[in-house]
Amino acid sequence: MTLTEENYLKAIFHLSTEKQDVSVLDLANSLEIKMPTVNSMVKKLAAKGLLIYEKYRPLSLTESGRLEAGVIIRKHRLVEMFLVEKMGFQWDEVHEIAEQIEHIDSSVFFDRINELLNHPKFDPHGSPIPDPEGRIASTEYLKLNDGQIGKEYIFTSVAISQSSFLKQINKHGLRLGDKLKIIEILSFDKSIVVSINGQSTENLSGMVAGNILVSE
Amino acid sequence: MTLTEENYLKAIFHLSTEKQDVSVLDLANSLEIKMPTVNSMVKKLAAKGLLIYEKYRPLSLTESGRLEAGVIIRKHRLVEMFLVEKMGFQWDEVHEIAEQIEHIDSSVFFDRINELLNHPKFDPHGSPIPDPEGRIASTEYLKLNDGQIGKEYIFTSVAISQSSFLKQINKHGLRLGDKLKIIEILSFDKSIVVSINGQSTENLSGMVAGNILVSE
DNA sequence: CTTTTTTGTTAGATAAATCTAACAAATTAA
DNA sequence: TTAATTTGTTAGATTTATCTAACAAAAAAG
Structure with missing residues (x-):
């Protein structure tokens, strides 16, 4: 497999965990590559048995493609x-x-x-x-912004690894394993007020909370 | 710089330390790439100011090319x-x-x-x-097979990193830093008998001795 | 239920790095 | 010092991964 093919597989894998249907456009956006290029690459990957492609239909990895991505x-x-x-x-x-x-x-x-x-x-x-x-x-993770007011969750994972996001998590004083209790969800912008380990409280934007994964 | 360009520079650098004149053919052999391909690549590298190329003349790196290779x-x-x-x-x-x-x-x-x-x-x-x-x-290293009978040298470096060669060095019981005294040079095949740290003695083929670098 | 917008496809061009075939220069040998 | 061999070059083809332009299908909006 070429580096390019590996990156396509990985991108499709990750997109599949975020939404059930992965379109050619999703993939093009995620890889920052133009649609016609992606179109021909997915045909090639389909020919190799790594994904299923039918015109105008969502993309999906085959078992083999999923394992390659997993590796x-x-x-x-x-x-x-x-x-x-x-x-x-x-x-x-x-x-x-x-x-x-x-x-x-x-x-x-x-x-x-x-x-x-x-x-x-x-x-x-x-x-x-x-x-x-x-x-x-x-993994059965819940996005923090799908949690309920008053409930306590454990901060278990993050949905993205972008360094600007992780730095902001650090700024909020959050660490994996922390106990987060949803104190309130602000109606104006859907930002979430949480208490951290029963001590400090922090206001997390919807965008941040949507990438914080918690378990019960 | 692309991966390909990096590999060309590195190859030219290494060939230059083995022989003063590096030809297009040397480079083609060392990279296992056909001469016409190498010919056009060296023109490209020359255009980037990384090496000096004149038709039918040996190749040489510029200062900039040497530093890039060094990095x-x-x-x-x-x-x-x-x-x-x-x-x-x-x-x-x-x-x-x-x-x-x-x-x-x-x-x-x-x-x-x-x-x-x-x-x-x-x-x-x-x-x-x-x-x-x-x-x-x-570095002022001497190839072991350029050494003199009776003299003692310190095994300081190896000229190649090919694993089959290094494994053979291990088999001979040699380690960097060992004191090697040339006991005798056999006239038939120019193989060299050395004593290792004044203890065991070993017979090293000319091919092996040519890749053992020593200092005095 | 048309029209518009979004999404997807086809066709063909381009750049990088490779190749083969043909030829030319330089070097070596006869 | 001519002929043979080796080395180097040119020209043009190929593959991979990308692009733009043009068109077509599907989905959304009016």
Whole structure:
């Protein structure tokens, strides 16, 4: 597989977890590549049996395509964990580096990282690390802005790894594992007031809350 | 710079240290790419001011090309050192991995590696690590098969990093830093008998001895 | 239920890096 | 010092991944 193909698969995989139907336009936007290019690439990937393509229909990965994507995501997340745990990086610095190292072709390299980290199950952003075959554990996370007033949740993961978002999470004083209780949802802009571990309270915009994943 | 251009520069740099004149054919052989392709690529690199090209003349890097090559070689050697020192790899396993990671575009990443290793000056094969600008310390190494009978040398570096060669060095029981005394040079095949640290003796083929670099 | 907008497709062009075939210069050998 | 061999060059084709322009289908709006 080429680097380009890997990036298409990964993008389709991620889009599928955000919305059930992935369109050619979604993929074009997410990769910042024009639609006709994407159109011909998806035909190529379909010919390789990695995704299902029918004219004017939403895209979907085949089992094989999903596993291939899973393998790349595994490498990405192992690297992120290694960068944080063994190399002293912050969680908001590792995405761009992992985005490149995930394409390295060397099983010994990733196996060694996995061992040095003691076979981690989650990356620094709380996302599950797929198994070596690319199978990914299904997680039952809730977006914080789908939570109910008065209920307490555990901050378990983030939906995106963009460094500007992660830095803002840091600014709010939030860390994975914190207990977040929804105090109030402000009607004007749907921002959410939470208490953090029963101590401080913070106001989180809808955009921020929508990327905070919690469990009960 | 593209990955391809980086590989051309690196190859020319390495060939220049082996022989004073680098031909288009040398480069084509070393990269395993056909001559006409190399011919057009060197014109392109010349247009970018990275090398000097005149029809039918040997190739040579410009100062700028040499520094660009040095920067890539720096990344390669830092990675090799990191893989050995921090990740538990053997010296014969790291070349292929470093060959890929050297193209990662992230100064923080390589700076961090450099710090974690305490600014190493040499890689696991005894090759000098260029400075951050790509300047490489000149080393005065002698090939073991240019040494004199009866003299003692220190095994300081290897000329190639091919894993089959490094494994054979291991088989001979040789390690960087060992004292090698040339006992005899066999006239039939020019193989060299050395004593290692005044203890065991080993017979090294001309091909092996030609890639063992020593200092006095 | 037409019209407009959005989304998707086809056709054909372009740039990068490669190739083969043909030829030309330089070097080596006879 | 001519002939043969090696090395280098030119021309043109190919593949991959991208693009723009033009058109077509589907979905949304009026």
